[in-house]
Amino acid sequence: MNDARRAATPGGTGLGREWREDLLLLPAVIVAAAVVGIPILRVVQLSLSRVELDGGLKIAWNGLGQFVRLWQDGRWWIALRNTTEFTVLSIVCEMALGVAGALLLHRSFRGRGAARALVVLPWALPTAVMSLGWAWIFNDAFGVMNDLLLRIGVLDHPVAWLGRPDTAMAAMVVADVWKTTPFVTLVVLAGLQGISVEVQEAAALDGLTGGQRLRHIVLPLLRPALLVALVFRIIQAFGAFDVVYVMTGGGPGGSTETVSLYAYKNYFRYLDFAYGSAVAVQSVLLVGLVTAALMRLSSGSRGTR
Amino acid sequence: MNRLPRWLSRLAGQALFGAAVLALVAWSLAPAVWQALTALKPDAQITHMPLVYLPRPATWEHVARLWQRKPFGTYLLNSAWVSAWATLLCVAVAALAAARVARLSARSREGLLLGLLVISLFPPILLLFPLYEGARALGWINHSLALILPYAALNLPLALWVLESAFRQLPAALDEAGRVDGLSPLQRVALIHVPVALPAVATTALLVFIFCWNEFMLAVTFMTRDDRKTVTAGIASVSGASVYEIPWGQLAAAVLIATLPLLVLVLLFQRRIVAGLTRGAVKG
Numbered sequence: 001m002n003d004a005r006r007a008a009t010p011g012g013t014g015l016g017r018e019w020r021e022d023l024l025l026l027p028a029v030i031v032a033a034a035v036v037g038i039p040i041l042r043v044v045q046l047s048l049s050r051v052e053l054d055g056g057l058k059i060a061w062n063g064l065g066q067f068v069r070l071w072q073d074g075r076w077w078i079a080l081r082n083t084t085e086f087t088v089l090s091i092v093c094e095m096a097l098g099v100a101g102a103l104l105l106h107r108s109f110r111g112r113g114a115a116r117a118l119v120v121l122p123w124a125l126p127t128a129v130m131s132l133g134w135a136w137i138f139n140d141a142f143g144v145m146n147d148l149l150l151r152i153g154v155l156d157h158p159v160a161w162l163g164r165p166d167t168a169m170a171a172m173v174v175a176d177v178w179k180t181t182p183f184v185t186l187v188v189l190a191g192l193q194g195i196s197v198e199v200q201e202a203a204a205l206d207g208l209t210g211g212q213r214l215r216h217i218v219l220p221l222l223r224p225a226l227l228v229a230l231v232f233r234i235i236q237a238f239g240a241f242d243v244v245y246v247m248t249g250g251g252p253g254g255s256t257e258t259v260s261l262y263a264y265k266n267y268f269r270y271l272d273f274a275y276g277s278a279v280a281v282q283s284v285l286l287v288g289l290v291t292a293a294l295m296r297l298s299s300g301s302r303g304t305r
Numbered sequence: 306m307n308r309l310p311r312w313l314s315r316l317a318g319q320a321l322f323g324a325a326v327l328a329l330v331a332w333s334l335a336p337a338v339w340q341a342l343t344a345l346k347p348d349a350q351i352t353h354m355p356l357v358y359l360p361r362p363a364t365w366e367h368v369a370r371l372w373q374r375k376p377f378g379t380y381l382l383n384s385a386w387v388s389a390w391a392t393l394l395c396v397a398v399a400a401l402a403a404a405r406v407a408r409l410s411a412r413s414r415e416g417l418l419l420g421l422l423v424i425s426l427f428p429p430i431l432l433l434f435p436l437y438e439g440a441r442a443l444g445w446i447n448h449s450l451a452l453i454l455p456y457a458a459l460n461l462p463l464a465l466w467v468l469e470s471a472f473r474q475l476p477a478a479l480d481e482a483g484r485v486d487g488l489s490p491l492q493r494v495a496l497i498h499v500p501v502a503l504p505a506v507a508t509t510a511l512l513v514f515i516f517c518w519n520e521f522m523l524a525v526t527f528m529t530r531d532d533r534k535t536v537t538a539g540i541a542s543v544s545g546a547s548v549y550e551i552p553w554g555q556l557a558a559a560v561l562i563a564t565l566p567l568l569v570l571v572l573l574f575q576r577r578i579v580a581g582l583t584r585g586a587v588k589g
Contacts, residue, residue, distance in 0.1 A: 020490050021408075024494065025402050025406075027398040028399065028402035028465070031398055031458045032461060034458070035432070035454060035455050036427065036458060036459075038435070039431075039432040040432070043432070043434060043435050109326070115326055116575060117572055117579075120579060121333055121568065122333055122336075122337075124519075126519035128537045129519075129560050129564060130337075130560065132541075132556055133337070136339075136343065136556060141352075141354075142553070147356040186579060231426075235428065238428070239428030239429070239430060241430060241521075245541075267437075276434060280430050280434075281431070
């Protein structure tokens with residue numbers, strides 16, 4: 001990939017390649033094959049099959065049958081739309097808030113260590129558990145969200161947040177933004193630490209204002225970090241499960257059902273294993289396509305390679 | 306703006322900055338603080354309109370009743386047990402592999418780490434059903450191994466990244482010396498790599514432990530018996546007989562108890578966690 005780096009890194013040639021050294025990789029390979037490799041092959045196989053429950057699973061080749069069914073399934077398209085909406089909304093908020101937070105926490109001030117720890121906290125708490133907490137915050141009768149918004153006059157009557165399609169989606173997005181913004185903040189903070197002080201000082205000497213420095217120097221240099229954060233977040237948000245399962249269960253009326261939850265219900269509620277597999281495989285293919293396009297686009301426009 | 310004396314505009318800037326930091330910290334803490342306040346309020350105050358913000362008097366009745374109704378101590382123990390074993394397995398396996406990967410040529414190393422990245426990006430829903438099939442076939446439903454093994458594997462990429470970047474910084478001469486002394490590869494990892502890079506190993510373990518503790522999808526699917534549930538799966542079953550009698554005080558208490566161990570971990574080791582995560586993230 002990168003010739004300069006390849007040459008600069010001490011390679012393995014000096015130590016000799018004994019097979020005994022390679023054995024160190026074996027446990028990792030076995031564990032990864034058992035838990036990731038084989039299951040992926042299996043889920044692809046199931047998605048291309050017709051499965052009947054008859055004592056055990058009876059599996060028959062079905063070609064793209066499940067996928068054709070999927071493309072004609074209105075509920076799949078609604079789930080896909082919900083997932084896309086959830087992903088786009090939460091990522092826009094997270095990237096903006098995450099970058100802002102990182103810029104704040106990058107400056108040195110008294111108590112910065114403590115502030116960083118507290119800001120990272122939401123990320124370290126279990127999503128499933130805190131989603132329950134958010135459901136309570138958005139409770140229609142006794143929720144603190146309604147109370148606060150009524151007090152400051154944004155609302156004039158309480159809202160049944162989780163009982164209406166648009167507000168239920170908004171509540172989920174808020175919970176997700178709270179939970180995952182720290183991840184973006186951390187990645188951007190790491191990126192900021194890689195920008196040398198000299199570059200910033202030179203820019204200041206050239207008479208650039210803070211805003212200009214941010215736009216023309218800091219943000220361009222942050223691009224790799226932003227891309228990493230974006231890719232990770234797209235994939236995680238697109239696979240959102242915990243927050244939906246706990247906060248709305250996909251309701252009301254399927255208006256917040258995500259593709260992961262739809263696959264889950266096909267598996268364990270409708271016992272339609274082949275179809276559930278097709279849902280899961282199709283969503284992964286889609287998100288893989290999106291991220292590949294994103295990475296291609298960004299490496300292309302940088303003009304390297 | 307330009308008319309303002311310099312010290313005044315600087316003071317204003319600092320005040321603004323301080324306010325922004327405070328707002329950020331408040332936003333991060335508020336939902337958790339609200340759970341704590343709810344958990345300590347008597348029922349009459351939880352359902353009192355307009356809302357009572359501070360519990361007066363504070364009460365432990367929700368925590369006590371939660372403990373009576375649900376085997377919450379068991380949930381916590383299950384979580385600790387599963388997470389600890391998964392962490393141990395994951396870090397051990399990752400350390401062995403990382404020691405080898407760190408000595409690969411840059412080209413194959415980057416290829417391998419990129420492949421790992423791709424693996425780590427598969428959403429768990431893709432693996433869920435085959436893993437469930439496997440767990441059933443092995444008779445592992447309601448057995449902690451059904452969680453320990455997947456947890457260890459799913460966190461392997463992260464552990465490998467962090468450990469590999471730490472091991473790569475060790476001087477090759479150290480490894481060579483161990484080889485000359487007749488240590489096997491396994492012994493060298495255990496006696497040289499891990500002790501010398503202990504801070505990185507500890508950070509990795511901490512991160513993996515947190516991820517295991519927080520996992521929900523597999524836990525709620527594989528652990529159907531109440532005495533086997535981890536704390537994330539257990540909490541989902543705290544709700545009352547119907548939606549209309551959800552015991553909010555007890556739920557808030559449950560949220561509080563499940564997150565408390567993590568709160569302590571993060572506050573104790575924040576520097577380590579931030580450093581380890583940023584390293585893993587930048588490498589990714």
